[in-house]
Amino acid sequence: MRKKVSIKDVADALGVSKTLVSFVLNNKTEKHGINAETRQRVLDKIKEMNYSPNQAARGLRTGKSNAVGLIIADIANPFYSRIARSIEDQARKKGYQLLICSSDEIAEREIELIQLLSDTGQVEGIIISTTQSDAKMLGAIYKDNFPIVLIDRYFEESGIPTVIVNNEEGAYSAVEKLITNGMKRIGMLTISPSFISSVRDRVKGYKKALKENNMKFDKKLLREIPFDNLRDSVRKEVMELLSPPNKADAIFLANNNLAVAAIEVINEMGLRIPNDVALVSFDDIELFQLTQPGITAVSQPIEQMGKEAFYMLERQINGEEENKPGRVVLETELKVRRSCGSVMKP
Amino acid sequence: MRKKVSIKDVADALGVSKTLVSFVLNNKTEKHGINAETRQRVLDKIKEMNYSPNQAARGLRTGKSNAVGLIIADIANPFYSRIARSIEDQARKKGYQLLICSSDEIAEREIELIQLLSDTGQVEGIIISTTQSDAKMLGAIYKDNFPIVLIDRYFEESGIPTVIVNNEEGAYSAVEKLITNGMKRIGMLTISPSFISSVRDRVKGYKKALKENNMKFDKKLLREIPFDNLRDSVRKEVMELLSPPNKADAIFLANNNLAVAAIEVINEMGLRIPNDVALVSFDDIELFQLTQPGITAVSQPIEQMGKEAFYMLERQINGEEENKPGRVVLETELKVRRSCGSVMKP
DNA sequence: TTGAAAGCGCTAACAA
DNA sequence: TTGTTAGCGCTTTCAA
Numbered sequence: 001m002r003k004k005v006s007i008k009d010v011a012d013a014l015g016v017s018k019t020l021v022s023f024v025l026n027n028k029t030e031k032h033g034i035n036a037e038t039r040q041r042v043l044d045k046i047k048e049m050n051y052s053p054n055q056a057a058r059g060l061r062t063g064k065s066n067a068v069g070l071i072i073a074d075i076a077n078p079f080y081s082r083i084a085r086s087i088e089d090q091a092r093k094k095g096y097q098l099l100i101c102s103s104d105e106i107a108e109r110e111i112e113l114i115q116l117l118s119d120t121g122q123v124e125g126i127i128i129s130t131t132q133s134d135a136k137m138l139g140a141i142y143k144d145n146f147p148i149v150l151i152d153r154y155f156e157e158s159g160i161p162t163v164i165v166n167n168e169e170g171a172y173s174a175v176e177k178l179i180t181n182g183m184k185r186i187g188m189l190t191i192s193p194s195f196i197s198s199v200r201d202r203v204k205g206y207k208k209a210l211k212e213n214n215m216k217f218d219k220k221l222l223r224e225i226p227f228d229n230l231r232d233s234v235r236k237e238v239m240e241l242l243s244p245p246n247k248a249d250a251i252f253l254a255n256n257n258l259a260v261a262a263i264e265v266i267n268e269m270g271l272r273i274p275n276d277v278a279l280v281s282f283d284d285i286e287l288f289q290l291t292q293p294g295i296t297a298v299s300q301p302i303e304q305m306g307k308e309a310f311y312m313l314e315r316q317i318n319g320e321e322e323n324k325p326g327r328v329v330l331e332t333e334l335k336v337r338r339s340c341g342s343v344m345k346p
Numbered sequence: 347m348r349k350k351v352s353i354k355d356v357a358d359a360l361g362v363s364k365t366l367v368s369f370v371l372n373n374k375t376e377k378h379g380i381n382a383e384t385r386q387r388v389l390d391k392i393k394e395m396n397y398s399p400n401q402a403a404r405g406l407r408t409g410k411s412n413a414v415g416l417i418i419a420d421i422a423n424p425f426y427s428r429i430a431r432s433i434e435d436q437a438r439k440k441g442y443q444l445l446i447c448s449s450d451e452i453a454e455r456e457i458e459l460i461q462l463l464s465d466t467g468q469v470e471g472i473i474i475s476t477t478q479s480d481a482k483m484l485g486a487i488y489k490d491n492f493p494i495v496l497i498d499r500y501f502e503e504s505g506i507p508t509v510i511v512n513n514e515e516g517a518y519s520a521v522e523k524l525i526t527n528g529m530k531r532i533g534m535l536t537i538s539p540s541f542i543s544s545v546r547d548r549v550k551g552y553k554k555a556l557k558e559n560n561m562k563f564d565k566k567l568l569r570e571i572p573f574d575n576l577r578d579s580v581r582k583e584v585m586e587l588l589s590p591p592n593k594a595d596a597i598f599l600a601n602n603n604l605a606v607a608a609i610e611v612i613n614e615m616g617l618r619i620p621n622d623v624a625l626v627s628f629d630d631i632e633l634f635q636l637t638q639p640g641i642t643a644v645s646q647p648i649e650q651m652g653k654e655a656f657y658m659l660e661r662q663i664n665g666e667e668e669n670k671p672g673r674v675v676l677e678t679e680l681k682v683r684r685s686c687g688s689v690m691k692p
Numbered sequence: 693t694t695g696a697a698a699g700c701g702c703t704a705a706c707a708a
Numbered sequence: 709t710t711g712t713t714a715g716c717g718c719t720t721t722c723a724a
Contacts, residue, residue, distance in 0.1 A: 006717055017695045022719060033693055052465040056411065057717030059402035060700050074431065075446075081427035088421065088448060097468065099413075100421075100446055102434060119398040122443065263636050287633040290609050352701055363711045368703055379709055403701030406716050695724080700717105707712075 005051045014045050021046070025053060059121070067097040068313060069123040071113050073105045073131065073227075078285045079256055079302070080129070083151065086306025087127060094314060099123055105131045105193075105227045114138075118146050125313045127151055133195045135160070147316035151309045153197045154327065161312040162327040163305050167198045167282075170298040170332035171205025171252070174280040177296065177334060178250045179213045181341040183278055186210070187221040187241040187248035189234065189258045194224060202254045202282055220246055225258060234261035239269070242277060249277060250341070256283035259295060274341040284335050294337030301330050351397045360391050367392070371399060405467070413443040414659060415469040417459050419451045419477065419573075424631045425602055425648070426475070429497065432652025433473060440660060445469055451477045451539075451573045460484075464492050471659045473497055479541045481506070493662035497655045499543045500673065507658040508673045509651050513544045513628075516644040516678035517551025517598070520626040523642065523680060524596045525559045527687040529624055532556070533567040533587040533594035535580065535604045540570060548600045548628055566592055571604060580607035585615070588623060595623060596687070602629035605641065620687040630681050640683030647676050 007025070011018045016038075023029050024042040045051075059065045070087055072080040084100055091098045099117065103110040110131050117123045118141065125147030132138060135158035142148045142160045150162040178186050188206045191199050203222070210217050223237040241248040253259040259281035266277060273279055273293055281288065284299035308328050353371070357364045362384075369375050370388040391397075405411045416433055418426040430446055437444045445463065449456040456477050463469045464487065471493030478484060481504035488494045488506045496508040524532050534552045537545050549568070556563050569583040587594040599605040605627035612623060619625055619639055627634065630645035654674050 007719095008717075018718080019695055019697095019720080020693090023694090026719080028720095035693070038693085050465075052461070054406070054717055055466040055468050056402045056405035057700090058719080060400070060406050060702085060716090061718045061720085063700075065402065075421070075434065076424070076428045076431040078422070078424060078427070081424070081430075082422045084446075085420065085422040085448060088446070092447075097445055099443055100430075100434070101438075102431060115398070119396075120401040122401050260632060260636060267636070267638065286606060287636060290606060290613070290633060291636055292613065292638045353703095354701075364702080365704080365711060365713095366709095369710090372703080374704090381709070384709085400701050403716090404703080406700090406718085407702045407704090409716075693724100696722090698719105698721085700719090702716090703714105705712105705714090708710085 005049050007051070007053065010042070010045055010049055010051050013049065014042060016042070063121070065122055065124055066095060067099055067123045068310075068317075069099045069101065069113075069117040069126040069128075071101045071103055071110060071117075071126060071128040071130070073129065074102045075100050076102075077257065079283050079300075082302045083129075083306050086303050087310050090307055090310035094310075096124075103131055107131050107133065111137060114141065124317050125149070127309045127313055129153055131193075131196070133193065147313055149309045149312045149316075151305060155197070161316065163309045163312065163330070164198065164327070165300045165305070165330045165332050167201035167332075168205040168208065170282065170300075170334070171202040171254075172209045173205075173332075173334045174282070174296070174298050175206050175209035175252050176213065177336065177340050178252065178278055178280055179209060179215065181278065183250035183341065184215075185218075185221065185246070185248045186215075186250045186252060187223070187246070188252045188254065189223050189225055189237060189262060190254040191230075191258065192224045192226050199254050206252055221248055230257055231261050231264075234258060235265045238262050238265045242266075242269070242271070250274075251277060251279055253279065253281040256281060256285045256287075259283075259297075260287070263291065263295070273339050278341040279339040288335070288337065291339075293339050296337045296340035297335050299333045299335050301332075304330055351395050353397070353399065356388070356391055356395055356397050359395065360388060362388070409467075411468055411470055412441060413445055413469045414656075414663075415445045415447065415459075415463040415472040415474075417447045417449055417456060417463075417472060417474040417476070419475065420448045421446055422448075423603070425629050425646075428648045429475075429652050432649050433656050436653055436656035440656075442470075449477055453477050453479065457483060460487065470663050471495070473655045473659055475499055477539075477542070479539065493659055495655045495658045495662075497651060501543070507662065509655045509658065509676070510544065510673070511646050511651070511676045511678050513547035513678075514551040514554065516628065516646075516680070517548040517600075518555045519551075519678070519680045520628070520642070520644050521552050521555035521598050522559070523682065523686050524598065524624055524626055525555060525561065527624065529596035529687065530561075531564075531567065531592070531594045532561075532596045532598060533569070533592065534598045534600065535569050535571055535583060535587075535608060536600040537576075537604060538570045538572050545600050552598055567594055576603055577607050577610075580604060581611045584608050584611045588612075588615070588617070596620075597623060597625055599625065599627040602627060602631045602633075605629070605643075606633070609637065609641070619685050624687040625685040634681070635683065637685075639685050642683045642686035643681050645679045645681050647678075650676055 007018050007021050011021045024039050029039045088098045101113045127149045129152040135155035139158045150160050154162040154164050225233045280296045282298045284297040288295035288297045353364050353367050357367045375385045434444045447459045473495045475498040481501035485504045496506050500508040500510050571579045626642045628644045630643040634641035634643045
């Protein structure tokens with residue numbers, strides 16, 4: 001194998017002790033009153049010998065891995081990959097590595113991943129968009145003082161620090177837009193499992209918008225799509241929604257995956273958006289500004305979510321508990337494009 | 347902090363030695379002729395005490411981190427996030443963690459990342475879509491026996507194991523399609539820095555297609571877009587390409603980023619695809635089947651690229667050098683959609 | 693102002 | 709068939 005210069009090699013080459021080199025390495029020279037000149041000699045030698053400290057050894061000794069974990073459904077999903085990028089930037093800035101793991105929304109796999117990361121000491125904390133149905137597991141780990149931050153999805157009473165957006169409000173604004181634009185039968189595609197808080201809140205917002213506009217909620221217009229058979233299921237449900245007796249004139253999609261699949265079906269059916277069916281989706285992915293017509297979508301402040309989440313995690317790692325971060329709720333923004341029809345519609 | 351049960355705790359609880367527990371942990375019981383019954387007792391206790399081995403300690407002792415690195419331009423780019431997902435799956439299957447780092451195509455940052463990962467022993471090998479202009483740096487590391495696999499981009503003479511697609515052929519087929527469909531003035535948007543092999547080969551394919559169809563190469567029709575100012579630059583160049591005196595009737599885009607930006611401009615200009623301008627892009631992202639019209643694109647076998655790359659890395663890590671993998675070139679597939687016009691065009 | 697030495701948790705050679 | 713022990717590379721207490 002390759003390079004193997006250790007702290008001892010540097011110390012020997014210099015005729016000093018490992019301690020001294022270590023002090024220099026960790027900026028502890030001031031504290032110990034080391035000569036600036038000595039310090040420089042060490043620094044030079046380190047560079048000359050191209051030494052860098054072994055992470056495993058350092059981690060073993062200090063109990064810190066300088067890494068944090070991110071567990072999401074799928075790194076190939078643009079929503080999560082953008083979240084990941086944002087967290088990666090924050091983490092690197094603070095000298096942390098990021099370990100990204102995809103759970104595919106499988107609860108047991110997620111548990112395995114959490115244990116893999118936490119029990120082995122591979123990471124000092126985890127940011128997770130969880131697919132657990134309740135707070136039991138994560139709550140226990142958190143109580144046990146392992147740093148955790150929930151992102152995108154939360155549990156009501158867990159006390160685990162959380163970053164989410166105002167999903168209900170976002171959904172509400174989306175559906176209200178459709179109503180304003182004259183839509184009368186607004187369907188919604190949501191995703192199961194239905195205990196996922198973000199999705200649940202989007203359904204709430206949908207219902208609230210209907211109610212406040214004196215439109216009665218027709219449960220035949222609300223369809224739940226299983227995560228693991230998304231495409232086929234969307235095809236079936238969209239077709240049903242658009243045909244008699246349902247005859248929806250608009251559909252609100254609970255996330256980008258659903259929207260992508262729905263657009264596909266609608267295209268295939270030869271229907272026009274928004275004339276035959278108006279569309280609004282949650283998650284504003286790049287695609288939505290490029291389709292013709294553009295897709296109206298609820299945009300989430302992804303950058304900021306990642307930033308807040310990492311900050312919350314960092315506080316826990318550093319034991320700054322007094323100033324407890326609690327739950328951060330960020331606002332969404334409705335990006336209006338042509339897919340939602342227009343007020344001019346007859 | 348939390349849980350701290352070590353191998354010693356398990357051994358003490360059982361009244362056996364750490365060695366025994368370690369053997370069980372590492373499936374070395376057979377080799378040492380440990381009683382099946384003893385083995386089971388240890389296993390039970392491990393589960394009971396909820397013990398899992400500390401990675402840092404294990405890593406320090408064995409010199410293996412059980413992690414590999416992936417360095418790409420940007421994890422938020424769908425092409426790379428899909429590659430990452432594919433590699434993640436392979437890695438996990440083999441018990442490896444994946445550390446993903448984004449370089450933003452900045453050569454110096456890439457070097458820092460490589461050193462960060464390799465010098466500190468954080469990873470046992472690196473898969474990289476490099477932005478280096480030459481093989482110097484990576485070649486040296488590889489020669490030094492640090493496992494490296496190049497993905498998507500290669501160096502001619504470096505000898506570093508590589509997974510790429512046949513970019514020239516892919517580009518050739520794309521441009522030829524445009525020619526078959528009657529396009530006369532085919533522009534191309536490519537990306538700088540131009541030493542990136544994949545992009546360079548796509549330009550080659552473009553030129554080859556023109557040549558073989560007796561169309562002369564007009565260098566005014568080939569535009570180079572800087573990575574760091576992509577959007578504005580694409581706007582400018584597309585506009586120029588489509589206006590007199592260039593009057594391109596088709597554009598070949600060297601990657602998905604360029605295509606996305608180009609479509610945006612074309613939409614804004616109020617032009618229709620393919621009537622006013624036909625389009626073909628490299629990289630088949632989901633978006634391209636959803637736009638109206640769909641965008642014809644050169645599809646890369648992303649799954650397979652990830653698989654091959656990890657396999658190559660694994661062989662190096664395991665020191666299986668004799669059976670040297672060399673360079674794997676995978677074939678692309680042209681996904682024909684409406685954006686490239688049709689043979690029926692006058 | 694610097695150094696000696698212990699020990700983090702684990703594996704593996706060697707002993708028994 | 710199981711145990712003793714050394715030591716991976718580092719940080720840090722204590723001593724000088």
